[in-house]
Amino acid sequence: MRCALVLALLAGCYEPKLAPCAVRCAAGVGCPDDTVCGPDANCHDPGDTKLCPPSLLTLTARTGGNGAGKINGGPIDCGSTCTASVLEGTVVTLVAVEEAGSRFGAWSGPCMPNVASCELIIRDDVELQADFVAxxxxxxxxxxxxxxxxxxxxxxxxxxxxxxxxxxxxxxxxxxxxxxxxxxxxxxxxxxxxxxxxxxxxxxxxxxxxxxxxxxxxx
The missing domain is CATH 3.10.20 (Ubiquitin-like (UB roll))
Structure with a gap:
């Protein structure tokens, strides 16, 4: 019996069972064969209805352009580059605030480009930038x-x-x-x-x- 198992391993026939909450399927990433993407954005065995606990994700905000300004809202308050750890599923509202002598230009990333206020539901790590114009x-x-x-x-x-x-x-x-x-x-x-x-x-x-x-x- 032990020899048969060793032979199966050597032949590449053995596939270990997927560990719970080990593989995420957010941001367009699919699940391995015979598993499905659950409502918690994690891969589950068919029939597994237990949800995984929220992940701790990273929100990175930057400012750019030839003008000056900052981004604030939620856990973010910075004028250059800052990061914050955010629980998956958290709703965060960020606002691009220009300084005197500048105006808000546009966002890059998941925000609407020309709207200074940006509401996000954090489902994965997020990077964004607000550009300001002098x-x-x-x-x-x-x-x-x-x-x-x-x-x-x-x-x-x-x-x-x-x-x-x-x-x-x-x-x-x-x-x-x-x-x-x-x-x-x-x-x-x-x-x-x-x-x-x-x-x-x-x-x-x-x-x-x-x-x-x-x-x-x-x-």
Whole structure:
């Protein structure tokens, strides 16, 4: 009998019984033959209805991009990279929070990309990243010596004003300003970053950048 068992082992015919809770079937990983994936995301023998205890999983959160911000919520509160141990099945809500001078860009990982708040049900180890975008401010000043009136609008949108104002744009954006004189007025000068320019186009490679505009009455 002992010899027969040894021969079976040598022939590769012996298959040990699957240990309970030894093989997970989460994240698209299948189960070995003759076992099934249970509601607890573990492989079970057919007819085995006993659920495995929740696993302790790892949640890893990072920030990226050229802006600044942090991720907080649940066990996570960090501005670079942090990890937390979370019981399987836990619901975690994370929020990407930008710092002044930045905006939230997008998530990578299991979150909806463009929504700052992310709710997860932890079923497996999770890695995610929130990217932040640096902003640059463009100031528009109306020359007080001007005798006329008008407004300034921008492309892309962000500035539309008839008095001193400013707008925030992604760092590196090329912004074109358009002068819209009121009836009886005309544009007579661009100054600041658009001095001596026929068209006012500013590349926001630094923050802040400033533009002066002057309207005068038509003689």
């Amino acid at each position: 902003l640059a401010r463009l100031d528009v000043t109306f020359e007080p010596a001007g005798t006329g009136t008008g407004r300034v609008v921008s492309e892309p949108a962000g500035i539309d004003c008839a008095t001193d104002c400013n707008g925030d744009f992604d760092l590196g954006t090329q912004v074109q300003l358009f002068a819209v004189p009121d009836d009886g007025s005309q544009l007579t000068m661009w100054g600041g970053a658009c001095a001596d320019a026929g068209e006012c186009i500013v590349t926001l490679d630094a923050s802040p950048r400033s533009v002066v505009v002057q309207f005068d009455t038509v003689n």
